[in-house]
Amino acid sequence: MVTAYLFSIFLRFIHSFMTNDQVADQFSLLSKLMDIHGENSFKSKSYGISAFNIEKLPKEISEMSAPELFSMKGIGESTGKKILDLMSTGRLAALDEIISKTPPGILDMLQIKGLGPKKIAVIWQELGIESIGELEYACQENRLITLKGFGAKSQESVLQSITYIKQNQGYFLWAEANAIAASIVAGLSQTYGLNTLVTGAVRRQMDTINVIEFVSELTGHQLSEYFNKIDGATVDDLGNDEIKILVPAQPEFLFHLAGTKSFYKTLFLTTGSDEFLAEFNTRYQLPEHPTSEEEIFTHNKLQFIPPARRELPAILEQASRHSLPELIQKSSIKGIIHSHSKWSDGMSTIEEMALAARDQGFEYLVLSDHSQAAFYANGLTPDRIAAQHIEIDALNVKLAPFRVFKSIEADILNDGNLDYSPQVLATFDLVIASVHSNLKMSEEKAMARVMAAIANPYTSILGHPTGRLLLSRKGYPLDHKAIIDACVAHNVVIEINAHPRRLDLDWHWVEYALEKGAMLSIDPDAHSITGYNDILYGVMTAQKGGLTAGRNLSSFSLAEFEHFIQTQKDGKKK
Ligand SMILES: [Zn+2]
Ligand SMILES: [Zn+2]
Known part of the structure; x- marks a missing residue:
């Protein structure tokens, strides 16, 4: 969230470079500030919805005509005009106005995990706190414990978040x-x-x-x-x-x-x-x-x-010794591995995702919507998986030689099991296993959970291994060497999630993984077509770790990829 505010200032002179995410951030910030000020909640909600819709647009606004923008789902003329205004002047008048009424420290508080606008309003009004420093002090004095809507636990987590923010200030x-x-x-x-x-x-x-x-x-x-x-x-x-x-x-x-x-x-x-x-x-x-x-x-x-x-x-x-291998390049990525469609929390249909991938020169798409435990992301029940597979079969006939692979981002449950029965897991071409819930774990608990998932014979790829969000959330603690060793032993590919806020596996571990013989994969985790652009960030971080195309699964051609997943399956006794 800090970036929303920062960009709101900076964009006053780089507005011609505004991306959709940056535009969305402005709308989202406006919505939150209206809530903090207790303004008309219908209006603030509508700005929040606009932000959501802008973020999910299938292409960059800077490449659209006005009528095209207005015709986009969830945009319309009134929001569209505000967007165009913002793009051409770098300003959103309503946002300027509300920022001028808000103490800067209140804006900073939006970075604190678990503190939404309504809670910030309570802290501001009830305790008169206007900066993160004051809030930290108030927590140390236990003043949040008795505040309406708070308690000992939320006070502790606010304190932890403040410590983290202080460490990353200015980053x-x-x-x-x-x-x-x-x-x-x-x-x-x-x-x-x-x-x-x-x-x-x-x-x-x-x-x-x-x-x-x-x-x-x-x-x-x-x-x-x-x-x-x-x-x-x-x-x-x-x-x-x-x-x-x-x-x-x-x-x-x-x-x-x-x-x-x-x-x-x-x-x-x-x-x-x-x-x-x-x-x-x-x-x-x-x-x-x-x-x-x-x-x-x-x-x-x-x-x-x-x-x-x-x-x-x-x-x-x-x-x-002239023995540096050639580093991976963005141009060597041949497939989109790890993507979501409208079936769960993605913004496009499978066909739209596939066509965009094909048009951008990729040879295949690994579609991995969320599994059933991720109810907040409309995760797939076994019935819906069967229906999705029928759709993918039809698409594969239509789009050949381009291929869509049937995959799933299966939640690693608390006990380390994957989110489906072996019968259901067996219906996928490959399975990405990821942790999405109960992220606050001791190293012992996190290790047991992730190691069990690696040992599961249906796991093909370990998704975003630590769950970290850079500058915003530490990952759960893992013994990286043990995790990498286990992935090699069980022939599980380790993801380098390319989202610029994840970049997880961290680059420091790439060299060790390569030494041990691991296979890695730069995956965009795309929730929309524009998400494919994140591949660049995955490549940048992978280069730091010394990754080569030969050891990156998403650099495999379609035939090589098919061969790899078949061999991987054959090697695992199920
Ligand atoms: Zn995920
Ligand atoms: Zn994902």
């Missing part, structure tokens, strides 16, 4: 930071035409970011001129050719100024991690004026190390 998802960085590079080069490139943690494809770094041929004066046009921005010359720029509610921007001659040297020196650079500096030499980064590597008889891999010193050793 952004890579996807968000990368979009902001790209818009700044574009803006600067449009205005000045000189070279500016992204460097630092964004270039290294870290999953969360608090400083966006750039290497630029611009002068400090030009940067001041450009950023001083933004309300509340400060430009600070740190000396040493470094300029720090702070814009409200944004990650910090750090510019490294470099003339043409030292440009690539600076790019190299600001990209690698400290550890990586320390090792490089002891063993290798920087050429005086390299004209590309490649030249720095060839000068030292090293294989080129992609920015994402410049973390640990050991990679230099591999580069000196």
